[in-house]
Amino acid sequence: MSRVFDELTNFARARSLFILHYCTGCGAIELPPVMTSRFDMERLGVSPMVTPRQADILLVTGYVSIKTLKRVMLTYEQMGSPKYVIGICSCTVNGGMYWQSYATAKRLDEYMPVDLYIAGCMPRPEAVISGLRELMKKIEQGEANSWKEYYRNYDYYLGNQQHLFGDQWQTPVDVIGEAEHYGLVGDGTRGEHTALLEQVQHPLKPLEMRL
Amino acid sequence: MMLSELLLELVLMPLVAFLVGLMMVLWMRRLGARIQRRVGPPLLQPLYDVIKLFGKETQISHGILHDIGIVMAMGGYIAAETLLPVPGMDGIAAYGGIITLTYLMMIPSLGLALGVGQCANPNGSIGISRALTAMLAYDIPFVIVVFGVAYHAGSANLIEIIDAQQQAGVRGWGIFEMPLLAIAGLITLQGSLGKQPFEVYVAPAEIATGPMVEMGGKYLGGLFVMQAFQFYTTAVLYTALFLGGAESWTALLLKSFLVLTIPLSLAYLFPRYRIEDLVRLLWKWPVMIGLLGVAFVL
Structure with a gap:
């Protein structure tokens, strides 16, 4: 019985995702087309939210400088679980073009567990949508x-x-x-x-x- | 009426209201999507949202008043549903009347104020002070409208108000008998739904959704449920006052969705006013139109 209930919640979780987009870098510019009429992400049940308490996904778009990372950590810890982190752009994967910068955190997953990376510099809206679909698949199977x-x-x-x-x-x-x-x-x-x-x-x- | 029948109605009325309310939330989001040339959310989206929010695994409470506030916000509307006569079910509408209903519809805002107060978040406090100011603004025209309709019908009992309109036929509906009051009521409806021209307290870009800022998980789920009830209550109340209630559920759904479409489509077309403009506007135009309407009724 509890397994049925878990499957139902996972099913609902995968279809209702509130995104808190922490737009730090240039990847943020690819998000408005994802939200608006061209690639409408609301048809997947994904909608933007404005505070960490309400959100399910923390979307870190682009490089995180050390000062910014403090704020990202504060935001991440305030979110209610289950919470998912998506790193967009190659800067969150390995530092990208800021590899030699002294003020930039190179890899996001050293500071918080990341569910999914969407690599690219910058990834197209199609890539963001397919990444979200990937995450939804993982959530529905209970792997995220x-x-x-x-x-x-x-x-x-x-x-x-x-x-x-x-x-x-x-x-x-x-x-x-x-x-x-x-x-x-x-x-x-x-x-x-x-x-x-x-x-x-x-x-x-x-x-x-x-x- | 049998006691068991009454008890069944008291359980069924909020339940039906919840389901219809979820449909109304979906209608709001679909309508907004169509106006913005999007596809919009799938059919069961509001239900998924509520299930997901109640299924969160860590819940952050800020104290006992935070919990009670949300229960009050939902409970006020759940109690209001039992006073709203719908086809086939009257509940306790005959004993409560429209004045009790008016009081019950204020409780959610007050409950929200209690809950948000304990969160001690400055954005939340600004939001709730704006929400209470907005309530002050729209309640005066609302009371004038309700008084006018009750005086015209000679009764504060919603069942009698609906019966009088249905016996007089379509020409006897409130909207044709008292057009000025109906217009004032429509502006008040927009204010009480808190939709765009009057959307001062849920300001995502400015005070980060105001009262909801510290609400996550089941608390936000409670507010989603409250929103569903709010849509249902305001739309069905307007239908009962001005559109002659309804004899069948088809007519009720048709009328209440139609009523709701007006403020929602306005909401997606307009930006919003500042708080002092809201008070000035709501105390000037709906109050003047409403008083004129009451003068014609008297």
Whole structure:
């Protein structure tokens, strides 16, 4: 019975995807044709959303500089699971034309689990649509579970983030607490990097009220 | 009436309203797509959205009021459905009347205000303050319209209002007897649906969907359900007040979808007003037209 229910949810999940497009680079220019009348993505059930809480897909289009990556991480951690990450353009795959840049994160999947890459510089709207179809197929078969990897291998991802952002790096989201609550603790959840995080972490305080 | 029959109606009325409401949401999205020369979403899209949102695996709650607020937002409309007479089912419409219905239709906004308040997101607070201001703006013409119709029919009971119109034939419909009130009601409808010229609180580009900013998963699912109920309630209420209700479900669906098409097609053609323009416009034109209409009725 629960298997039937799971299949029903997977079926609905694959057909209703809300995209949060984090448009950082030139790939963003290929998205308006995907949304509007030429390649209408709403007929696949994909529609744009504006806040991370409501979205299912985080679409990172183009290169992520180190400053931008901080914001991408904050956005990613606030999204409700199951969440999927799509990296568009070759910059998210291997750095692309920013390979030699000192300020750019080369590979997106060192910092967050990526479900799907759409390579190209830049990919055409047809490629974006076919990538979305690929993701929908994966979701319907129950294979798009990379969001669980973030909880299970949090130490690895946090280590890479600390390498870029410095040892003081922390986000408002308590990832280890969430992993414990949802029963997603794996071998790689805790490690030396999370130990470092626990040392430097200071609790979040409400902002001071001032007029 | 038998008690068991009444209980069955109380369960069936919100259920039917939910299904018709989902069809109306689909109609809105299809209509928008056609106006923008797109294909639009598939047939069961609103249902997929709701199932997916309730099936999210991590749910972020901001506290007890956040939970209660969403329940109030849905519950207000679910209670309102039982007061709306539809063909074959009257529910408790005979005991409630249109005044109770008017009160119940305000509860969702207040519940949303409670829930959003606990989220403590500045965008959400701006959004809900705008939503309450908009409610203040459209409720005054709405009350004038409702008063005019009730005075004309000599009763605040929706069943009697519908019966009086049906006995008088098509010429006796509210829209022909009180055209000014019907126009004022249509402008109010646009305001209460929060659609484009008056879409001040859900402003995706400006305050990132306002009240919904912190709502994810089942909370957003609750709001999707609420939207379905909202479309149904406003369209069926307008049909009951001005289009002579309906004798059959076919007529009801036809009339209510027709009513809904007017604000929705306007919504996809126009940008929106600022909040102070909204209040000024809604307090000037529908109120003036409505008062003139009431004067003719008196």
